[in-house]
Amino acid sequence: MTKTFSAAAASFLFSRKWLTLVLLLPALAMAAEINLSGESRVRYLPDSARLQFTITAEHPDASQASAQVRETMARWRDGIADVRDQLVDYSDAAVNLYQRQLPVRSANEKRETVAVASQTISFEVHNLELINPLLDEAQALGIQYHLGPQQFFHSREAELQRQALAGAIADARSRCEFAAGELGMKCGKVKTLNIQDGYRPGPVMMAEARMGAADTVSEVGPRELTASVSATFELR
Known part of the structure; x- marks a missing residue:
């Protein structure tokens, strides 16, 4: 009788351990994540x-x-x-x-x-x-x-685009580190990264080329390249 009870108790305890592990699996599989955007601007003069x-x-x-x-x-x-x-x-x-x-x-x-x-x-x-x-x-x-x-x-526009993209990624990670710190956590590795809208060159202030009285260029103004990304980070 004692042996039968002990075997039943052991079986019950073993089943509870498996049940607890099964219940924990979804929580372990779904690590905390955060989705953030980042943006960067690079100003330059056309050459x-x-x-x-x-x-x-x-x-x-x-x-x-x-x-x-x-x-x-x-x-x-x-x-x-x-x-x-x-x-x-x-x-x-x-x-x-x-x-x-x-x-x-x-x-x-x-x-x-x-x-x-x-x-x-x-x-x-x-x-x-x-x-x-x-x-x-x-x-x-x-x-x-x-x-x-x-x-x-600009003759090195591709290099400027990479610089803007690097700045956008760094901005997204900086925001992740700030948000994680506020939650008492740490920003982990990137899970997904999407570049949004590519690179958007645009004028700064007025027109880039101002024409003088003799229809010649008297001034070439600055421009900006804007890059933006959307990234998903792990939080740990």
Whole structure:
């Protein structure tokens, strides 16, 4: 009788231990976690620009329109000869030729057609001091161009992006360490990390390029790269 009772008691105690362990397993599996965001901004001054110019000529005779464009292109090439080796990814594609109809002033007027020849020039400059002499040359030859803030960039932008991302990750961890300290815990390893919206370049203050009275660049302002992340940390 005693042996039977002892065996039953041992079996009961063994079952309770397993039951306790089973009940603890979900708690052990679900360690404390915290999800936080981090953000970082890197301010910089652009040191490069992408430029595009267009030579255009119109004439009733297509060959004359093309000849005018070729003549202007030859003068342009002569004018930039001293700095040509500093123009990165330079391209001046072949002449593009098409026709357009001139507007009429009255219904009885005959609609005329002219030939339009154009040639596009594009390149990058990694020395912003070259911009104004190039704009002066284009203006002297009647070459069309547009220069806006979006055309300015930094030649080491990829490095700046990594710097902003590193700052965003460090910001997220710093917030985790603060929150964990307030809870009497410690910030553990990262479980998940998501980069939100990539990198968002944007102007600081006013426009990056201010045009002077002679349509030349007088000032290039600062920009910012913003990186943000969302991270899940373990708390222990």
